[in-house]
Amino acid sequence: MTTDPANLLRENGVQVTAQRVAVLRVVSAQPHSTADEVAVAVRAEIGAISRQAVYDALGILSEKHLIRRIQPAGSPALYEDRVGDNHHHVICRTCGKTADVDCAVGSAPCLNASCDSGFEIDEAEVIYWGTCPQCAASRNVET
Template structure:
């Protein structure tokens, strides 16, 4: 794949999003945000670093994590922590969705929240607690893996 021009549309959009979030605009931040935005979602830091390096050239994994933390804190990126897997990142749409994880291939798919508005679940907590989000993970076998071989996993 050819290296996109730094002034290209994805980079310009990333710069605009960074400014709107009150973040300083750097090539590394633009490149990582563009990589997240252009992906189908749910990529780990290493995969995003590889995509961002097409623009920045050298980019360490630590620098990538630093950028992802800043983007997450600014509300531009959502970090999803699935037990047993590296953190995955996607554009933050504030749409209150959940995730399905395939037990065989570890693919992650968004699942629309079918109950309603955030947090879409009512935990039994004292009134002093303010719940803003519920994170639900569905575990199973995706259609590709179901067709590939018989199910030998158990939970």
């Protein structure tokens, strides 16, 4: 996040609260975190906060496109502050580590579907699955 979280909230018409600022800071510092992970980090930063308050903050921040919510199949939702660039993700099947992957070629080529069924496509969500280098290395050591 390159701007002050409170200013970012104001600029986007979101009421500034300590909880929302803390959630925004945590998502920025720890991209691809679950709501529970965000809650733990926010509590460490500001003290007591309910799980519902964290979910509410994540919801409004996602709705205002200040953060992005992704939900890989069979996994809890993950949150990040990299928005607006149509990037994708790669996830380790073993440990769940998640990393950003830029679009393969050009300016969001995945938005040009071979058959769009008449839809006006404005975003594509691609998730690559595999094994991260650490898990691959530990698997190779065990064999």
